[in-house]
Amino acid sequence: MTSVAERAQEIVSNYKGKEGVLIHVLQDIQGEFGYLPEEAVRVVSEELGISLAEIYGVASFYSRFYFVPRGKTIVRVCRGTACHVRGSGRVLGKLEEGLGLKSGETSPDLKFTLETVNCVGCCALAPVVVVNEKPQTVLNPDKVIATLKRSGNGGQD
Amino acid sequence: MADLVTLTIDGKGISVPRGTTILHAAETAGIKIPHLCYCPGLKGTGACRICLVQIEKVKGLVVSCMRKVAPEMVVHTNTEEIREARRFVVELLLSRHSGLCLSCEKSGSCRLQQYAYELGIERPSFPVRDPGYPVDESNPFIVRNYNLCILCGRCIRVCRTQGSDILDFMKRGIETRVSTALDKPLQEAGCDFCGSCVGVCPTAALMEKNRRGKGREWEFTPLRSYCGYCGSACELYYNLKKDEIVRVTTEAPADYLCVRGRFGYGYLTSGARLTTPLVRRDGELVPAEWEEVLELTARRFRELRDKYGPRGVGGIVGALVSNEAAYAFQKFIRAALKSGNVDSGLRFSGLDLLRECDGVLGGPKGYASLEDIAAADVLLVIGDVWRRVPAVWGRIKRAADRGAKVVCLGLYAGRPTRVAQVWLRPVPGAEHLVLQQLAAAVLRQVGERRVRQRVAKFNAFKKELASAVAVPTGVGAEEIAKAAELWADRKAKGVVVLAVDGVTPETGRAALNLCLLTGRLKNALFLGHSLTNAQGIWRMGAVAETLPGLQTGPRVTARFARLWGATLPDIPGLTAKEMLAEDSPVRGLYVLGENPVASFPGCDRVAARLKKLEFLVVQDLFLTETAGMADVVLPLAATAETGGTCINVEGEVRQFREVLPAKTLAAWEVIGWLASKVRLDAGYGVLRQLKSEILTAAPGYGVKAGGTPRPAFLPVGDAVPEAGPDGSLRLVPLAARFGFYEGSWALHGGIRALCRFGGDCVGLAPEDAERLGLEEGTAVAVTTAYGRATAVVRIDSGLPPGVAAMPAFAAKTNTLLIPEAPNKPVAVEITKL
């Protein structure tokens, strides 16, 4: 058995015998791997006796579950109305160019994931980019790109 | 009755059982309420809300497919308010339906279209958003166009009920769609291609690939018949346009067919079908006229019989032909050729076990039916029966969904083991011992006294149990105890689901004993068999020991002699096994609908023996391996062309319908013609006449009610599986999904695509493959004491370590198995080529 499967087994065993634990199990698995590896989901399916389709159905219902590996640094560009009128389109374009990624993609070295979101609730800061959960105003996208790239390990703080 | 509820629907007073939904209640009164997400045979979800109705004194509209009737309820199903609400539902659906009814395949049978029409929706009042999903055509059978999907969820529910449970809603809100895990194509997601989802889909979102461009529903004629692949002989409807089968449907939308029944009809019209007789000239098989080949055949048989006596000729018939063909065949061999040597391939696939079980159960009325499985409280599923008779799976699943307890015995981790409470997974060859240990544990619970009174041979039985108890089988005592507890509950309706042709006789007898032990004598043993007419063939007398109607004895023989106007040979004649033995006296052989060179165990020896014949006639649908060796090849018409009957695993007589124009003469016409040339005048040639003769010879097709007054336990024997050294492998035949049924029908049936490696694969557990340094697709040599074959490796995590599985029915598998005991595991070596 591979380590992913083994780890998944451990996670599920914490919940064994309890009802309605699927979401918690998936959360823990995502916490462990940063996304839901198929191998781990198969283990969950076997152990909990829930079909794969149902698990993916549940998981895809919540936008917070990911099915492919994600970058260490998650860059999310707000596309809400406030940000839109203050130029988030340009910001996104610049970031795409600067990171060499389209929205929704992850760099092959797993350093960056670029995404868009709808209003993150701090319109006063518009245009907003959220880097690893931290919202910031972006007036000069080039500067953000430079900072991101500089912090070699992906701008972890 | 106290349980009836009386209510009024649209002014009509009706009474229905308590618990009925309003929708159903209305139906019984002939009032149709539109429904989309609700599908007869599946649980309702109340999702689409098109079935809204009004109940007086109830505020708002209610969902009639979910709401149960109540006494004195007054329901309206078609007021303007309701119609307005339904209109809204349909308009919303249309707002994400980019289909164009004008050119849609489903036009005329689409529910969305029908309701839009009934509600008078002329143009959608919301802007239509095209979801823009790519259409999936990547598999051979089903086209999935989710742009036409209305998210009713029927496909998801039916796949969960009887398919592989691989579908669900993904995402949410406007992005919601039906898909598989990670959007994998069906073939990778583990789809069985049962086509149930296509059957229930109300729109054109799911369609049979084959029917595209072939017309609309109203142009098709549905003809009711039965599938001819496995012993279940499921009811189906061939939908024909002129003389072409365009699709296969079922009576109710959610009825089960497996891939063979649903999509495997291509063999009937395959270009590879034989249509003219062939005769060997200068070593080559060349087309010839009927008159000529039958003349030759009759002459050669006469010569051989004169030269070697009646024992010098014989016939073997397969278990896929109709009762009528089998009857005519055995009559020809016995009355025209005057030889007792007539037998069936069934000899190698469970004939003895069938006979024993039939004897104890007193005939088919005592067998369990598919519905008995669905209605059971406890199921004991033995072997790969759900692969041999796929229809079983849907019933097991339904039972399990109802809360039935499932005990599985077998080495493969498959569908039934997933729903099982207890899975007994012995080392290969120890299955019967596990059942004996189970019986011992059950006996302790039910107590000896009653059993001793009810069932004869108790002492011998008990002695055998005692000697089996301590033998290691790989199954733990707790597992046995758990299973025993379930089975010993005599109030629970228990059914043993047995793969008659896929287990050793010991296992089969031990299973029967378990039924006797708990007093489950009636409708408690399901005799699953891979071949459509396994139950009919021997009832028609196409086996060495018995005449039609399972009759034997000098008086019976005399009666048949009178009926047939001929002196009859000694019965029993030689069995198929004896006819094909090295030293058998048979020099001339007639083979009907059977392919011994591929499908008999030890088939390479069979081939060698056939080569020594002086004359071989083979009659079949295709030029099989055996036909390729023949002196004369006769084409065989399919049951879907000629009609005829079979007896299915439940003991039901099934009448095949003539749906297609015959590509050639019916088997009984050929046999009748041939008989007249061997100077025997008999009315074989006309189906009606033949049928009435059969009913005289074997009343009720030999399906009799009977019942033994005091059943007796069968001896099981104490064969212990030989344990090989560590790391050694045992070969077992498995009717696996990767091999389905590897006969010529499947090959030509258009479902070849599912047999990834044909009959050429050997399945190994991942651990064994790794240990041996083998990868998926590696070419290997497979060697047993009986033969050697090449195959490719298929890594199958359903298999336990220590087991190598090869597809049952495949020629290669048959060269490797023990000819006398084809279901017994045998030591095997696997080496890289």
Ligand code: SF4
């Ligand atoms: S064909 Fe059968 S197994 Fe495949 S998706 Fe449809 S219902 Fe499920």
Ligand code: SF4
């Ligand atoms: S594919 Fe057909 S059956 Fe499945 S949800 Fe869509 S419309 Fe309903």
Ligand code: SF4
């Ligand atoms: S289960 Fe058997 S009879 Fe039914 S459709 Fe499949 S092959 Fe045909």
Ligand code: FES
């Ligand atoms: S629109 Fe961007 S934060 Fe609200």
Ligand code: FES
């Ligand atoms: S049919 Fe009743 S809610 Fe869909």
